[in-house]
Amino acid sequence: MHKDVTGTIFQIQRFSVHDGDGLRTTVFFKGCPLRCRWCHNPEGLRPGMLLAANRQLCVRCGRCQAVCPQGVHSISPGRHDVLRERCRTCGRCVEACPAGALHLVGRQMTAGEVVREALRDAPFYTTGGGVTCSGGECTMQPEFLLAVLRAAKDAGLNTAVDTCGYAPPDTFSRIAPYTDAFLYDIKAFSPELHKTYTGVDNALILQNYRMLHTRGARLDVRIPLIPTVNDSEEEIARIGRFLQEAGRPHALKVIPYHSPGHAKYAQVDEPIWEPEGRFTVTPEEAQRTLEAMLA
Numbered sequence: 001m002h003k004d005v006t007g008t009i010f011q012i013q014r015f016s017v018h019d020g021d022g023l024r025t026t027v028f029f030k031g032c033p034l035r036c037r038w039c040h041n042p043e044g045l046r047p048g049m050l051l052a053a054n055r056q057l058c059v060r061c062g063r064c065q066a067v068c069p070q071g072v073h074s075i076s077p078g079r080h081d082v083l084r085e086r087c088r089t090c091g092r093c094v095e096a097c098p099a100g101a102l103h104l105v106g107r108q109m110t111a112g113e114v115v116r117e118a119l120r121d122a123p124f125y126t127t128g129g130g131v132t133c134s135g136g137e138c139t140m141q142p143e144f145l146l147a148v149l150r151a152a153k154d155a156g157l158n159t160a161v162d163t164c165g166y167a168p169p170d171t172f173s174r175i176a177p178y179t180d181a182f183l184y185d186i187k188a189f190s191p192e193l194h195k196t197y198t199g200v201d202n203a204l205i206l207q208n209y210r211m212l213h214t215r216g217a218r219l220d221v222r223i224p225l226i227p228t229v230n231d232s233e234e235e236i237a238r239i240g241r242f243l244q245e246a247g248r249p250h251a252l253k254v255i256p257y258h259s260p261g262h263a264k265y266a267q268v269d270e271p272i273w274e275p276e277g278r279f280t281v282t283p284e285e286a287q288r289t290l291e292a293m294l295a
């Protein structure tokens with residue numbers, strides 16, 4: 001028996017069909033070291049619990065301001081400011097709000113609890129399904145991730161890790177023996193491009209890819225294709241050449257950009273971004289180009 005470990009998640013999604021083989025139970029871990037401008041889960045970016053405020057529902061009654069011991073809420077005509085850095089996520093304002101405008105994102109669970117919840121779906125894992133650890137970025141909680149993967153393997157479940165690849169190599173070395181497949185994002189090959197649109201350099205991501213490939217890990221590469229960012233012929237060719245040289249992935253899928261919508265961003269006060277143009281190379285063309293390069 002391994003020691004159980006507690007972590008913070010913000011969702012468990014049942015019957016996922018895009019997060020690995022078969023039907024999956026996808027666990028979304030809180031916290032991410034990247035800030036991809038097109039992220040679809042802005043509520044998962046910050047580690048730990050988070051207060052979300054839906055200003056469209058807010059009736060400016062001021063009850064949240066009155067009950068909060070930290071002075072987080074500031075209500076003025078037409079405005080509701082949330083000073084998040086002061087929030088202790090005690091939930092008092094959530095309970096006091098008569099409009100349902102506030103909620104806490106995230107909950108603490110042990111690895112054992114996560115896997116027990118996943119096991120409820122086990123009867124449906126008939127075509128290679130299992131548990132997928134996603135986020136946020138699940139490697140940001142390495143001990144919790146390791147504990148979930150070990151517990152899942154102890155229970156006989158297939159495991160996948162959906163990752164941006166930006167974590168200490170040691171984290172990947174430790175989780176690799178308990179991971180059946182890595183869903184590995186390559187967002188750009190050019191370091192400047194990567195830094196501009198995700199906030200971090202990609203050297204570590206490429207290094208981890210090589211290391212995992214050398215170890216024989218299954219790598220299912222996913223490339224989010226974003227108009228005006230990485231959809232040029234040159235950038236797609238650079239990614240293809242990297243994969244040729246570092247090691248061909250088990251599978252490769254180009255994921256077309258879809259707007260994440262602005263409502264979730266506004267609730268957690270993350271900056272909103274939209275690409276300023278259309279695809280230069282379509283996702284289908286990019287997929288064909290990369291498949292031809294890796295054939």
Ligand code: SF4
Nearest residue numbers: 068087088090091093
């Ligand atoms: S959760 Fe607690 S600390 Fe945070 S804003 Fe609400 S009352 Fe204040």
Ligand code: SF4
Nearest residue numbers: 058059061062064097
């Ligand atoms: S308690 Fe709810 S409705 Fe009232 S000001 Fe705060 S968020 Fe708005």
